[in-house]
Amino acid sequence: MKKLISFLRKKIAIPTFFADVQLRVIALTVLGIAIAASIVAMILNPIFGIVFLVAIILLVGVIFYGFEVLSKNTNRYVSDLSYRIKRGEQEALIQMPIGIMLFDKNYEIQWVNPTLQKYLGDRTVLGHKIAEVDANLAKLITSHPGDEVNRIVDWDDYKFEITLQEKAGALYLLDVTHSAKIEQRFLEQQVVIGQIFVDNYDEITQSMDDQSVSNLSNYLTNRLSNWANRYEMFLKRVDEDHFFVLAYAKALSKAEANKFQILDRIREDTSAQNFPITLSIGFAYGNDDLAELAITSQNNLDLALGRGGDQVVVRAKDQQARFYGGKTNPMEKRTRVRARMISQALQGLFTQVDDIYVMGHSHPDMDAIGASLGIRRIAQMNNVKCHVVLDQSSIHSDVQRLVKEISRYPDLVKCIVTPEQAVELATPKSMLILVDHSKPSISISPELYHKLEQRVVIIDHHRRGEEFPENPMLTYIEPYASSTCELIAEIFEYQPTDAEPLNKIEATAMLAGISVDTRSFAQRTGTRTFDAASYLRSVGADNGMVQRLLKESPNDFIQRNHLIDSMEMVKPNIAVANGEEDQTYDPVLAAQAADTMLNLSGIDASFVICRRLDDMVGISARSIGDVNVQIIMEKMGGGGHLSNAATQIKGTSVAQARKQLLEILNADDTDA
16 A cells, blocks of 8 residues: 555656645645535535536646646746856856955965956966965965954055955955045145244344344245245245245155154254254144134144244144154243233233132142242232142152141141142132143142133143143243243242242242252253242242252162162163062152263163052153153153153053163154
8 A cells, every 4th residue: 555655656746836835725725615515515406516516626627737837937937047146146256346266274276256367467376375376465364353354455556455254265355446546645635734933033133133134034934945845835924933834735744754854954054153043833634624724733833832842743633743853952032021921911810710729740849839839929919819739648758848847837838728628619710720730630639620620820841742721721831941930930020019028938949949950950051040049049048948858868869779770771872770560669769860860971861660659650751952851751641851751651560661661762763
């Protein structure tokens, strides 16, 4: 019986549409109903039942035949469509403008389409390793960051968007050379606006006769015009000491590659004639709004001037500024007009506030404390209450001794408040004065700054950095000055004469601030530095007390010498010393060690790296002027002067900070 059933299955083909379960159920259901209806019809009327049964059989036959024809047509259509799709895929792989390569795990080429073959030339590639066919292409594949990650690469004279499927052994290259050229042309033709300012034109020309002034003016115009023509820039002189520049980004890139040697050329040429001229330049690009672009270029110029001049600041929209030049110390200006203007501006601001808060940087030194006390006295002269913000838990021994001396002056003691008290007491009608720094992040109380950030005044002698209050009410930054105390001492000359002058401890603190920052008047001193010191002595500054305040403890002396003992000459003229990972040092101690190292023969720049009390790694940098330590420290997140700079790094070790410093020192542009 089983053999018969098997034979019938082979001989009688079941319609293909019965492979579908749903169709099979429907067909059997309909067939069952038809049979039942036929039986009922034969019972009622045999003749009608026989006719009905014959009709049902014919209908079922027609339906079976129709479904069979439909199934064959469908299969034929699907087969034809599958063939066309497969053929289309093959044609696409061959004709599509994307280079395709298949390779095995040994990087042997198994197949390439004609598009990629066109870039490989007429050579035979199948069965050869990719490195044998084209070493550059093999390098692109092996250096690819991962599967199916698109990126733009250069291969020979072309640019491709590369996609690599490492597991599948497939490489896809889309030629984007044309679009890349369009993009490059767009970037190169972005409008650049520049501002050029002659830093010391007025000071130089004051002592010159008309013919010499005319010769100098012609020299500047000719030299700058030749420079602009060389880089295809438009230059227009808008004032005696001010030039306007219009250019494309391509020209700016060429000037940057040359590191703006026009600064050195003009300074050297004019110095040879005994009237050294320096330039400050601000360039801006990357913005379609020309008005905003002009404002940005002016801000960049202001930044260059705030950093002491003789440098270029280049900045695109939403990018960090790039600095060039700044190789010389700022020249001292002989006029006191600015000091008088600042004094008058301060007096005007004092009438608009209820009280004043003044603070220096965290871990304040003598200059910051002395400047704070000087501002407090100026505010008192103008009948305005002033608070000195001081965190006595993080001060060096010399400042501790000063605070002990201040305790003998009750009026001063009650004006000193902690950062927490300042934040609580400050009101919307208060004003904040930042002294000896312009970076809010290193203030004694950043919280107080954020509370009063719309009512901030800055008085500082450090070169301005990128981090800067957005809209200060008044800015007095003079990088040529020896110290902030020097700047504030000059302001006293223009205060009310009937007011109570500086007392002994205030004058002594300010004199100590000048003494610390000038290393006992040995560095960065000018005529105005000695004038300020003379004024402070005339109002009671005690030089003996200054010496006592600045005395070094035996323990500090030992630690400082321990740091110096680790000194290593990393370059013929540069020394680096560093402390242990598990040992903390006071920042002032590190600065003193760097100063001492600079006094040694053959050292033009010194760096001291150590862990600070706040668990950050600090670097103190000093230079005699030949090495710009400010730019080096800026690359590590800090700042300062050309010859005196520092940085603090969070979340790193002393060894890592040293490694980063050495990488910067060994870079080709260290002297930029």
